[in-house]
Amino acid sequence: MSETIDLKLHVWRQSGPKDKGAFADYSKHAKGISTHASFLEMLDVVNERLVAEGEAPIAFDHDCREGICGMCGAVINGVPHGHRKQTTTCQLHMREFQNNAEVYVEPFRAGSFPIIQDLVVDRSSFDTIIQAGGYVSVRTGSAPDANEIPIPKQISDRAMDAAQCIGCGACVAACPNASASLFLSAKLAHLNLLPQGQPERYRRTRQMVLAHDQAGFGGCTNHRECEAACPKGISTDFIARMNRDVLVASLTDKDGELI
């Protein structure tokens, strides 16, 4: 029932931010991998074999292993999260690979995602962007009844499309410019579409865009590689939406800063 494959596996090893790093060949540790294992379980198996030899295991981020926490992520043969569409690394299974396939595993690369170790990168710049305005300023306890404001279903559904973002950073990894526009725009669209988000809409937009730029991410040049790599298939339409809001915020007094 459980077929196995061998891989020609090359994994990026880097002991710390200052180390230069290089690919290590783990082909001999990646033999007899079950096709039913997930990609991370394949790395687990390789790691157990490395540890048995007294070598340090490959460091990689992971947590829920069901595609929702957004903690895992690596560039697999040039594609963030691997070649299967709308799938996180933890949900990518080895049946997607041929026997004896060459597999290169690299960390997400961006100046704003400094490498911590091996495949582990620091994505706290995403938190910084949210802190700049990715919220509705409502104190606990001060909320009106939940049904006070009716929200058209299509608006609410659209906001949910954007809100699904798991914050994994694949969009940045896939972007030729290492831009976080898709993440940023999804966060903005989620709140800017809803009535609850209107009072702070333009102020939020301006502050989060500035935070994005200050974090050192590149700008969007409309390649739409992010959308193709996004495990949740978030649309670049949200980027256009964000651009529109930025222009309105810049050219009018709607963000309250010019009055």
Added chain:
Amino acid sequence: MELESHCPTGDIEKRWENHRFDLKLVNPANKRKFDVIVVGTGLAGASAAATLAELGYNVKAFCYQDSPRRAHSIAAQGGINAAKNYQNDGDSVYRLFYDTVKGGDFRSRESNVYRLAQVSVSIIDQAVSQGVPFAREYGGLLDNRSFGGAQVSRTFYARGQTGQQLLLGAYSALAKMIAAGKVAMYNRHEMLDLIVEDERARGIVTRDLVSGKIEAFTADAVCLCTGGYGNVFYLSTNAKGCNVTGSWRAHKRGAAFANPCYTQIHPTCIPPAGEYQSKLTLMSESLRNDGRVWVPKDPANAAKDPRSLSEKDRDYYLERIYPAFGNLVPRDIASRAAKRMCDDGLGVGPVVGDKRRGVYLDFADAIKREGKARIEEKYGNLFEMYQRITGDDPYETPMRIYPASHYTMGGLWVDYDLMSTIPGMFVLGEANFSDHGANRLGASALMQGLADGYFVISYTLGNYLAKKGKNDVGADSKLAKKAVKEVEKKIADLIEIGQKGSTHPDEFHRRLGTLMYDKCGMGRNAEGLKEALEEIPKLREEFWSDVQIVGSGTELNSLLEKAGRIADFIELAELMCHDALDRDESCGAHFREEHVREDGEAKRDDENFAYVAAWEHTGDHGAPKLHKEPLEFEYVKLSQRSYK
């Protein structure tokens, strides 16, 4: 150790209101003088940290993930209950309270549960105002669904990602307060000890998971929001990082651990595929509305293509044993029945360990009846997820399912104010034991986490601080330095053993998990538990002499992290078995095979076991000491449930 629940008395509807009035307040100007530590940033932790910071306290928040947004609350799929009665179908605060007490099989506190039902309505208001995109009807108002066999539609949901959306809401509130400078956020930090002196929690000791630095943080109060311990079973639906270390180390410092044997197993998970299996994925229970559960009658047919087996070769065992409820029997009954089938050699799918662990969940009839399009509409995303993980197409061939550890009702003992037996240490969310009794209803976990964080701790913490005043022990005190030294030494010891050891930490974890599923899982009996109590100490000793750790403590070291957590799981497992053995009755998810009614149902013993079992730690390998908090039921009449 005194167990004083501080539950208010009198009219249950007025208890929380009256209690709030009795609580002391901290003057707004004084709030900024108090520091509060919050460990964990799931629903309970993030909501508590944000709310306390909004009130004016200085909060230090900690999580082991790289961002507070990733805590495992994010993976909750189904929904969140609230007694809004938007559907006009007869729901009320009282009915939610009643259902929860009954669902918990009469092993929870009435006062706590009533409060939970009361504040449930405010949670929905709060979440909506934060921008949580709950499902809506065309008229623009909120949609509800019925969940987990409830007779009213009180569950609010956001597609299959309700936990994600609620957590992102709480996380956004937390982000706002971080930006405001009221919360200092420490990512990739793990709590390794609680600092206690003179009957008061003074702070915590953490390890920076990147640099390995051990550091003490002190505060005027500590809130543990560290989640459940389902990973004691190794394979569970929990995230890989979920662990009991925060709770366990606090327990070792004097916090009573209550009802550790109450663990919930979810019946519809994707079965393990091989020895390398690292976790199990849950699929919504709603699948059982249309799927039919069966196994082959003859073990010889286990490996055959299920489609080739005729009706007479199949045993639709749930429909056979429970004709009234059939495939929709409650979680625990469905889980136990599946395990029994597999134990009897009737399981299907790959052999993992010594047997096939899986039963079929067949949609062929439903597809014939309603058409593929309709089934796709209802379950399309679940079928796709199943296919991605298993490679099988459930439209063509039956799904395979198996029960997996999912939620733990037990946890650190807390009083009505959510304070543990260590003054100044509060426990919120899944980490405490308080509201679900012996079994949790679907869509109630999210409700409890947020109730504790948004609406309970905000009042009760102030009362404690107003009475106790500031903690005079700082991070550079002798006490804190000693605590840091102790943790450093423990890690150094572990690494020293690890350098010579030869067994991967995961191997111990797998063995522990298998043992616990067998002896302290869906079904327990005295004999098995006694065996487990003999085997666990052996496993512990082997662990402490042969666990292998490569690398040092001053770097990112996943082996060291795992080893520390597994060491605690092994100790917890022992306590779970003690508790399961001591509770010589069946109740809720705790099923003692000796106590079965004639109809095969769990047989409660209210006369002797209507109490909370709170265990006191008595030294590293000493027998834990049991304290009992009696439970009284004034409003919900004790009755036996029946699903036949």
Added chain:
Amino acid sequence: MQGVLTLTRSTIGQKAIVAVTGVILFGFVIGHLTGNLILLAGPEAYNAYAAALKGNAPLLWGTRITLLTSVILHIVFTMQLAKRNASARPNAYQKPRKDLVTTYAARSMVLTGPLLAAFIAFHLAHFTVPGIGINGVFDPHNPYANLVQDFRVWYVSAIYIFANILLGLHLWHGGWSAAQSIGAQHPKYDALKMRLAAGLALFVACGNVFIPIAVQTHIIGSSEQLAESRALVAAEQAEEE
């Protein structure tokens, strides 16, 4: 003036400026081509059209200033963005990142951009200031003859054909990308927008490629027409004197 700061300093604001100036330039090349197609109507009509443009000083200078400003802004902000984008990933992928959906047109914008700038400089020098007669004398009063005689040289035609293929690529991506960058997006009109950008880019490229080919194949500018144009210019000049 926070608003202006955001516009000129943020990546999105800068990109919007590039987009708006790009749209202006796109509009110009469409007009430029449409006007040039008067070539088909013969030397008299074409030279008259050219004279009319030159004779209308407000239009001429208005256009020139707008174009010059647009080109400068387009280039300056593109360079700023390109520099920023290049530095956003200081350590490149060791195993090259695979493109999944992007087009060659999009990936080559950084290449087509500078090449087009060089071409525009050449084109201006060639036909406007100072005007270079590659195949005979440059006559500022006879743009028809200037064009035809030089396009008869194969390599001049080749340069123009090559440059306009690049222009087509640049406009194809630039067209819909500009709409995206200023937020002109709606699911209802997205397909139309993509087709419109591709259609207009194709029109500009084909039209501009057609002219040198037409000269090479004598569809435009037969020897008689060339002689006719010169005679007309000579007559006009005689009249003025």
